[in-house]
Amino acid sequence: MQIREYLLRRLMIFPLIIVGTSIIVFGLSRVGGNPVAIYLEHEMSPAEVAELEERYGLDEPLPLQYLAWARGVLTGDMGWSGVSAQPVTEALVNRMGATLELAIFSAIVAISLGIGLGTFGGARRNRWPDHLTRVFSISGASMPIFWFAILLLILFWVNLGWFSTGRSEPTIFSSIAHPTGVYTFDALLAGNFRALLDALHHLVLPAATLGFGATAIIARMMRSSLVEELSEDYVDAARAKGLPERLVLRRHARRNALIPTVTVIGLGFGFLLQGTVVVEIIFRWPGLGRWMADAVLRGDQATIMAYVLFTSVLFLTVNLVVDIMYAYLDRRVVLGA
Amino acid sequence: MGRQMSSRAMKLMAVISILALVAACTGATTDTTEAPGGTEAPGGTEAPGTTEATEGTDAPGTTQAGDGDVSNPGLYVHAADDEPLSVDPAQVAAGEAGETVILQVYERLVEIGPGGPDLIPAISTEVPTVDNGLISEDGLTYTFPIREGVTFHDGSELTADVVKFSWDRALEMDLPEGNAGFLGDQIASTEVDGNNFVVTLNERNAAFLNSIVTSAVASIVSQEAVEANGGVEAGTPNDFMASNMVGTGPYTLAAWNRGENIQLEVFEDYWGDPASLDVRIDQVADTDVRALGLQAGDYDSIETDPTFIGDLEGAEGLEIFSGDFLLEPVHMGMNMNIPEGALPPEDTIPVDFFHDVNVRRGFNLAFDYQAFVDGAMAGLGGPIPHYLPQGMLGYDESLPTYERDLAAAEEAFREAGYWDEGFTMTVLAEEGGIFEIAGLVLADSMTELNPAFQIRVLAVVEAQFDDAHAQDPFQYAAWIKNADPFADPAALFDAYIHPDGEWGSVHGFREAYADPDQIASLVDEAAVELDQDRRAEIYQELATILYDDPVWLIPGNERALMAHRSWVQNFDMNPLWPRPSLKFQYFDK
Numbered sequence: 071m072q073i074r075e076y077l078l079r080r081l082m083i084f085p086l087i088i089v090g091t092s093i094i095v096f097g098l099s100r101v102g103g104n105p106v107a108i109y110l111e112h113e114m115s116p117a118e119v120a121e122l123e124e125r126y127g128l129d130e131p132l133p134l135q136y137l138a139w140a141r142g143v144l145t146g147d148m149g150w151s152g153v154s155a156q157p158v159t160e161a162l163v164n165r166m167g168a169t170l171e172l173a174i175f176s177a178i179v180a181i182s183l184g185i186g187l188g189t190f191g192g193a194r195r196n197r198w199p200d201h202l203t204r205v206f207s208i209s210g211a212s213m214p215i216f217w218f219a220i221l222l223l224i225l226f227w228v229n230l231g232w233f234s235t236g237r238s239e240p241t242i243f244s245s246i247a248h249p250t251g252v253y254t255f256d257a258l259l260a261g262n263f264r265a266l267l268d269a270l271h272h273l274v275l276p277a278a279t280l281g282f283g284a285t286a287i288i289a290r291m292m293r294s295s296l297v298e299e300l301s302e303d304y305v306d307a308a309r310a311k312g313l314p315e316r317l318v319l320r321r322h323a324r325r326n327a328l329i330p331t332v333t334v335i336g337l338g339f340g341f342l343l344q345g346t347v348v349v350e351i352i353f354r355w356p357g358l359g360r361w362m363a364d365a366v367l368r369g370d371q372a373t374i375m376a377y378v379l380f381t382s383v384l385f386l387t388v389n390l391v392v393d394i395m396y397a398y399l400d401r402r403v404v405l406g407a
Numbered sequence: 408m409g410r411q412m413s414s415r416a417m418k419l420m421a422v423i424s425i426l427a428l429v430a431a432c433t434g435a436t437t438d439t440t441e442a443p444g445g446t447e448a449p450g451g452t453e454a455p456g457t458t459e460a461t462e463g464t465d466a467p468g469t470t471q472a473g474d475g476d477v478s479n480p481g482l483y484v485h486a487a488d489d490e491p492l493s494v495d496p497a498q499v500a501a502g503e504a505g506e507t508v509i510l511q512v513y514e515r516l517v518e519i520g521p522g523g524p525d526l527i528p529a530i531s532t533e534v535p536t537v538d539n540g541l542i543s544e545d546g547l548t549y550t551f552p553i554r555e556g557v558t559f560h561d562g563s564e565l566t567a568d569v570v571k572f573s574w575d576r577a578l579e580m581d582l583p584e585g586n587a588g589f590l591g592d593q594i595a596s597t598e599v600d601g602n603n604f605v606v607t608l609n610e611r612n613a614a615f616l617n618s619i620v621t622s623a624v625a626s627i628v629s630q631e632a633v634e635a636n637g638g639v640e641a642g643t644p645n646d647f648m649a650s651n652m653v654g655t656g657p658y659t660l661a662a663w664n665r666g667e668n669i670q671l672e673v674f675e676d677y678w679g680d681p682a683s684l685d686v687r688i689d690q691v692a693d694t695d696v697r698a699l700g701l702q703a704g705d706y707d708s709i710e711t712d713p714t715f716i717g718d719l720e721g722a723e724g725l726e727i728f729s730g731d732f733l734l735e736p737v738h739m740g741m742n743m744n745i746p747e748g749a750l751p752p753e754d755t756i757p758v759d760f761f762h763d764v765n766v767r768r769g770f771n772l773a774f775d776y777q778a779f780v781d782g783a784m785a786g787l788g789g790p791i792p793h794y795l796p797q798g799m800l801g802y803d804e805s806l807p808t809y810e811r812d813l814a815a816a817e818e819a820f821r822e823a824g825y826w827d828e829g830f831t832m833t834v835l836a837e838e839g840g841i842f843e844i845a846g847l848v849l850a851d852s853m854t855e856l857n858p859a860f861q862i863r864v865l866a867v868v869e870a871q872f873d874d875a876h877a878q879d880p881f882q883y884a885a886w887i888k889n890a891d892p893f894a895d896p897a898a899l900f901d902a903y904i905h906p907d908g909e910w911g912s913v914h915g916f917r918e919a920y921a922d923p924d925q926i927a928s929l930v931d932e933a934a935v936e937l938d939q940d941r942r943a944e945i946y947q948e949l950a951t952i953l954y955d956d957p958v959w960l961i962p963g964n965e966r967a968l969m970a971h972r973s974w975v976q977n978f979d980m981n982p983l984w985p986r987p988s989l990k991f992q993y994f995d996k
Contacts, residue, residue, distance in 0.1 A: 118583035119877070121642060154665050155493050155649050165666065220695055228703045235696060235705075236667060240687065244662065351692050356666030360692070364490070369870025 073394070080390055091382045092143070096136050099371045126150070126372075143379065149372035153364040158376045161361065166380075167251020168237055169357030172280065172349070173342045175254075175273050179281030180288055180342075181335060185328070187285070188292020192327070193319055195297050203289060210286025215345055219279045219352040226275060233275050235354040242268045276353040280345045284338040291334045295327035302326075329396065336392030343381055477974045478704040483684040483991055486691040486700055486709040490666070495648040496626035497577040498585045501891050502735075506623045506985035508669055511686065511992070512560075513626035513654035516551045516570070516604070517616060519894065519983045521993055524798070526616055530554055530570065530627055530655065531604070535616065537937065546611035546937050547595075549620075551604045557678045559629040560652075560659045567599040572630045574606075576639045586624040593619060611935035613942055614895035621894065623985065629653035657682040657992040666690060671991070682992035701725060701970055707996065708971035708978070710987055713785035714841070719970045726978075728969045729787050732797035733982045735889040736964035737845050738903075739834065741767055742881050743958075744915030749882045753863060755831045756884060762918050769819035770960050771809045775852045780963045783844040787966040793953035794903050796964050798982065799896050800939065801946030807954040809961075816856055829859020835875055835886040838866035842887045845962045849887075879913050887962075894983045896946050897934040904953065905930045914958065921956050972996070 123129050126149070127138055142148055146159050154161035191203030226233045237243070238253060246260040254273070257265035299305065300323050308318045346359030354360075358377055365373035478484075491505035492498075496513060499505040517534050520527040526534045531551035535541030541550045557565040574590060574597050581587045593612055598605045608615060619625060628648065633639065636647035652660040657679065658671035671686040689706065691697045697709040698718055702725070711719075711727075719725055745758040761767055780788045791797060792806035820826045836846040846864035853860040865883070867875070876886060893899040902909045906916040906923035908930075917923045926949065933945040967980040967988055976995040980988040 121583050125642070152492055153490070155491065156646075156665065161665065220699075223696065223699050227705075228699050231703065234703065235691070235700065236689070240662075240664070240668060240670065243664075352696055354667065354689065354691055354696065356664065360666055364692075367869050369874065 077394070080393070084386065084390075087386060088379075088383060092140060092379055093136070095375050095378045095382070096139060099375050100132065139375070148376045151361075151365075151373045151376075152370040153361065153368055153373055158372050161373070162358070162376055162380060164251060165356060165358045165361050167248075167253070168355060169343075169346055169350070169359060171252045171254060171269075172273065172276055172346060172355055172357060173339070175277040176280035176284065176342050176345075177335075177339065179277050180284035180338060183281070184285045184288025185292050185331065187289040188331070189296060189319070189324055189327075191289070192293040192296030192300070195300075200293070203293060207286040207290040207293075210282045211290070213282070215279060215283060216348050216352060218282060219275075219349060222275050222279060223352070233271065235352075237269075237272050237355055239268050239272075276349050276355055279353070280342055280349045283345065284341055287338060287341070288331060288334055292327060292331045295330050296323055299323040299327045332392060332395050336389055339388045340385055343385070476704070477996055478972075479707075480996070481684060482687060483708075483975075483994055483996065484687045484689060484706050485987070485989070485991070486689050486697045486706040487987065488690075488692060488694070488697070488710040490690045491669075492584075493644070493649040494652050494660070494663075495585075495645060496573075496623050496628060497580045497587060498582050498644050498649060499623050500584055501586055501622070502986065507688070507987060507989075508652070508660070508671075509623045509626055510985055510990065511658045511671055512652045512656045512660055513623075513628065514656045515622075515625050515627065516620050519617070519621050519981065521979055521981055521990065523981070524617070524800075524894070524983055526621070528554075530557070530565065542937075546935070547608045549606045549608070549615065550600070551606070553602050553604055554678065555602065557655050558676055559632070559655050560674060561629050561632050563629050563631040565627070565655055567602050567604045569630045570604045570627055571597050571599050572633075573627045574625065576628070576633065577624050579639050579641055580643070580645070581641065582644060586622060589619055589622055589624055611937065612897070613934060613936055613939075614897035618893060618895040618898045627655060658686060661685075680992075683995045684991065686991045698970075701972065704972065706972075707975050707994075708969055708987075708989070711968050711970045712840075713783065713787055713965065713968060714844075716785045716787070716968065716970065724973050726971055726973050726975075728967070728971060728978055728980060730967040730980045731982050732789070732791075732964050732966050733892070733988070734796050734799065734894065734899075735892045736791055736794075736796055737841060737887065737889050737962045739770075739845070739849065739885050739887045739960040739962070740881075740910065740914060741770070741919075741958060741960065742884050742886075742914050743918045744880050744913065745884060746880050746882065749880070750884060751833045751863075751865075753831055754833050754884060755829075759918075760830070760832070760884060763823045764919070764921065764956055765819040765823035766825065767919070767957050767960075768955075769816050769823065769825075770849075770853075771957050772812045772816035772819060773852050773856045774809070774960060774962060775811050775848055775855075776809070776963060777811070778851075779845060779848045782848070783841045784963055784965050787968055788963040791961055791964045792950040793957050793959060793961065794890075794899060795896065795946060795950050796899075799899070799946075801896055801943040801950070803947060806947060806950045809954070809957075811852070813856055820857070820860075825860075826857065827859075829857060829861070831861040831863065832884050833863040833865050835865050835867065835872065835883045837869055837872045837888060841965075842889070845887050848962065849960075881913055892982075892985070896942075900930045900946070900949065901934065903959065904949065916958050919956075919958055926952065 120129070127135060130138070139149070148158035148162070151158045151161040187203050187206065191200040194200045223235070227235070242265050243253070246256055246262050246265050248256045249259065250256055253269040254266060257269050305318060305323055308322050309315070346357055347363050349355065350357045350360035351363055358380070361373060362377040364370070365377065487504065487507065489504040491508060492503060494505045494508050496509055499509060514529045516529060516531040517526045518529040528534055530553060532554050533539060533541060533552055535549045535551065537544065542548070551570070553565065553567045553570055559565060577585070577587045578591050578594070581591065593608050593615060595607045595609045632653035633645065633648060637645045639645070650663060655678070657674055657677045659674045661670040661672040663669050667690060669688040673682045673685055675681065691700065691709070694712055694715055697706065698715055700706040701709045701719065702722055704724070716727060720727060741761040743759070743761045747758060750756070776790050780786060790808040790810070792802070792808050795802045795806065817826065834846050834849065836842040843864060843866040846862070846866065850862035850864055853862050872888070875882065876888065890899070890903060893902070904926065905911050906920055906927050911917070920926055929945055929949050933942050936942045936945065967982045969980060969987065971978055974996045977993050979993065982988050984990060
């Protein structure tokens with residue numbers, strides 16, 4: 071009952087936050103420069119600049135521009151993406167699959183390794199496996215992502231020739247349909263094992279790079295939470311009643327240690343989205359991060375607004391899910407209080 | 408229940424991770440065909456000129472390159488630093504990435520040939536001259552006999568009417584971001600006379616063939632394709648043509664995977680010599696990744712920047728091509744038209760700072776050209792006369808160029824009255840590249856000349872620079888970028904030297920030149936003079952005048968430079984072609 075009320079309240083606030091975010095995004099985009107800057111050439115006359123502004127409705131007062139844009143967002147028309155040479159909505163959909171795929175696989179790497187390593191280290195406190203885990207965590211959290219990516223490329227691309235950049239081998243990629251835009255999923259739908267392997271093969275380096283930093287943070291949080299839980303009285307009680315250490319760890323201590331870790335995972339998703347900008351540029355991953363970087367550098371305001379709005383919605387959604395998971399993991403949490 | 412789910416989820420994640428690792432170790436194998444010599448060719452393409460294979464890997468598209476191996480036989484892969492905004496000839500601006508693809512897929516009436524500035528027939532079977540009667544005696548009418556038996560990539564037939572349609576289409580659309588004005592400013596009428604396309608100009612234009620007929624906007628497009636996909640609407644881009652291409656060139660556009668690559672396939676029904684290799688242009692924004700990909704053998708050539716050429720020199724299996732000079736020198740614009748109150752508060756210069764020729768000469772004499780060319784251009788560049796890049800009609804080694812002369816610079820600034828009090832001035836530049844470096848070299852040069860001369864380099868991202876650069880009047884004292892690449896000096900002098908030209912009017916050259924009417928008269932005369940020797944003389948005369956009365960500072964002009972794999976045959980660049988100055992149809996490997 072509490073969960074339902076909480077959910078309802080959060081869902082009612084959700085659109086208000088989105089509207090507020092969209093106003094901020096729109097306002098900032100206008101502060102950021104002329105929305106037609108991407109097309110501007112110095113030889114253009116003022117009349118030609120005005121013609122461009124009229125084409126994109128930029129000759130209207132700002133509130134009307136906002137309303138037109140908001141109406142467009144609701145109807146799926148978010149304008150023209152100059153950097154993609156196609157409608158923003160189409161470009162967003164095309165690239166969303168690539169970024170989600172990368173973020174999901176990075177999250178899989180980060181969560182599975184982070185929780186595993188954190189548990190491994192925390193259960194062996196102050197022994198050498200714990201020290202190794204901590205070294206791994208510190209290096210992952212402190213190593214610049216672009217540098218780590220380049221190191222991986224030098225080793226695995228140039229020297230060993232095991233991997234390359236890009237999302238796919240073009241001939242394999244074009245051999246299947248892409249109804250979802252998520253290459254691995256499309257390969258499964260097509261029943262094409264070769265395409266699935268190709269997708270996974272190209273995911274390894276970018277997912278490992280992106281997941282490494284998040285792995286380190288999750289592992290560190292998991293370890294410290296587990297260490298704390300293992301010193302609690304209920305753990306002593308479990309041991310005293312004769313439960314094997316393995317079960318004490320898995321059924322009692324780890325479950326409770328996951329509570330703060332899940333919060334970190336939610337925040338880590340934001341880290342992953344930020345990281346996609348760098349990782350997608352270096353690994354030539356045709357996703358939203360690279361799209362955004364191109365748009366910022368070339369002043370494509372329609373693209374920037376769409377990206378920021380989309381990631382805001384995504385981030386809010388993920389955090390809502392995390393809050394619900396938090397309640398699920400610990401029912402003592404009083405939701406909404 | 409919760410524990411079961413948690414455990415199951417963990418196991419699922421572990422399985423997926425293991426699957427990914429398995430994929431990493433095995434790689435996905437591509438369709439392969441044994442190429443001559445044993446090298447495996449993706450997609451079953453037999454590679455011409457393939458050399459014998461050594462042990463490689465079977466990772467997709469990443470045949471390990473060593474001596475004698477050829478990666479991706481049958482396919483030429485170029486790593487570009489940019490992606491087109493549009494591939495519609497009517498919408499593409501000069502210097503924009505779309506020109507690269509347009510050059511390969513579309514054709515024009517005449518083309519600039521490989522290896523030099525000479526024009527060669529293309530859609531027109533002859534290059535018009537006064538001698539062959541295809542240019543009228545008054546120099547106003549050009550007749551282009553249209554090649555017969557040419558088909559577009561969609562199977563439609565090329566005729567003189569289609570040529571007229573193509574040009575008229577660009578003129579009617581007249582997109583502000585495109586280059587239709589290039590055509591429109593010149594043309595009085597276009598007509599079809601039998602199988603001839605006849606163009607009449609408003610006034611004689613010596614650069615008409617070299618600069619305008621060969622430009623991207625003059626490309627010939629399929630009328631059928633346009634009419635079947637939105638037609639022609641004034642002032643409105645054609646979305647279909649912005650991302651699809653239907654031309655007559657040696658390549659067809661096979662796929663444009665945005666953010667990834669553009670794939671071109673050899674057009675089998677091409678009227679001329681067919682190309683040997685399919686082409687893939689990968690979008691690789693990061694310079695380090697381009698360099699690594701070249702070393703890995705995934706790329707046959709990469710967009711090359713002098714700043715990282717040292718990392719590639721001497722690497723096994725690579726060659727550095729250094730050809731003729733490019734036609735887009737780095738230059739610093741001096742603003743003689745600064746609005747009152749526009750300058751940043753730190754600037755101490757008056758708005759008429761650059762009106763004084765001694766100031767302009769002082770900057771030109773103080774700049775450390777050698778440091779800039781050796782550092783930012785890795786030694787692969789040099790100074791040019793004002794304003795004649797090497798290779799341009801009229802260029803002559805004997806023409807005066809600026810060299811660093813601190814004593815003369817001091818004298819100039821003393822004469823101008825700034826030596827004792829000094830000044831602070833802001834220069835706008837695009838961040839992170841050769842332009843910012845030019846600004847920093849200028850700052851060091853001026854401080855070395857006189858510590859009271861302070862240059863602030865305001866380095867901003869491309870979009871901010873373009874926005875500021877497009878303002879009229881320009882809001883800063885100076886800016887640094889490169890010139891637009893013009894194949895003929897008429898366009899170059901009109902844009903950058905004429906007192907009433909594109910930059911002359913923005914920067915207020917009339918306030919600066921000792922005799923603006925003389926310069927205007929000479930530029931105008933050269934633009935309509937059809938006798939090329941006489942034109943060259945005029946430009947040389949202008950270069951001599953402009954040495955004494957400069958309105959730009961030109962830090963250096965870069966050589967055409969590209970790193971490529973040794974296995975590429977017939978590699979050549981022509982700076983007169985739009986960047987990256989390559990025509991893939993001539994290459995083999």
